[in-house]
Structure formats: structure tokens, C-alpha cells
Amino acid sequence: MGQAKARGTQAERMVQAQARIAATRPDKLVCNGCGGDVTDIHPVSTRGLQGIEAIWVGQCACGQTTFAASGEPKAVDAFFFALSENSELTLGSQSKDGQTHVKADSE
Template sequence: MGEAKRRGSQAERAEQARAKLAALRPAQLVCGACKTAFGTFDAIDAPNLRGIDAVFGGQCPNCGNDVLVFKGEPNAVADAMVAWEKMMGADTKLGYQSRDGKHVPFEGE
């Protein structure tokens, strides 16, 4: 029997994946530019990012900036954030979201 079949039917595996994603989903995102917290955002499919378990993103309703959150292994998250910064340019506000839902900028911002 194949490994996938040991984990259940296709429907069961799909439900397991949805449950894992739901468990990783933050209650809100916080804009790095204007510090607005908002709860309307999407999961972003990122199947080929090694070490990244989930990506969530949305547009800040206050200032219109794109906000992304990467969840996964610390080094993979750091690499993804640096790649995002290079792609988006100088206006990117890198930081992290604290457990209490606040945006904490990295030093030098």
C-alpha cells in the first residue's frame, strides 16, 4: 500500500490539509506601513516553497499596501521575506507579527 493511502482516502487527506491550514491561519494581519489590523485575507498557494507551511496575504483596507505572512521553519521564512523584499522594492516594511497581533519592525526600519 502506498504512503498516501495509509494516510486515508483522497477526501480525508484533503480535509487534513484544510485543517492544518486553518490551524496555521492567524486571526488577523497587521500592516507594516500603517499598523492597521484586518481580518479579511486569503491563504496563498505556495506548494514549492521548501520549509514554508503556509502563506497568507491581503490588502490593507486603510492604506492599500499588500501584507504577507509566511509561516514555517525560521530560516525558510527569513529567506522568503528577503526574496519578497527584493521583488517588491524599497517600500517593503519587513517585520514580524507578535503573538498579541502587533507588527514589530526589524531593526533599521
């Protein structure tokens, strides 16, 4: 408990955590379905997801849900694997500003 107090009050630590998450927000997501820009992006709780720094989700005008996740590579891979277990998932990667987008091979 002493280490937490050294980082500030609970309210201050919450603000710091929210700022760290906000700093990972991509400017936009690129839809893996139609390739369109998804700018209405919302954070998803990562509580209990060890190694995941942040998860963002957006809904494209074409109806496809697009996710972005950051953190340790193995944890991010595990997150997307878990998503793909229950539905067809198209994976890709992109730069934070959404300018570079690469779909993963589906083989």
C-alpha cells in the same frame, strides 16, 4: 504510495491539509505601513516552497499588502528576502492574534 493510503483517501488527505493550513491563519495582520488591522486575509499556495507551512496575504485600507508566513525559520526568511528583491518591503513579526507587533529595523 502505501504510506499515503495509510493516511486516508486523497479527498481525506486534502481535507487534512486544508485543516492544517487553516489552523495557522492569524486572527489579523498588522499593516507594516500604517499599523492598522488587516482582517481580510487569504491563503497563498505554498506548492514548491519547501519549508513553508503557510502564507497569508491581506490588503490594508491604506493600500499596502501585508504578508504572514510560517514554517522553518530559514525558509520563511528566504521567502521574505525574495519578496524584498522586487520591491521595498517593511518586515515585522507578530503574534498569531496580532496583539504583539514589532517592526524590524530597516538598517
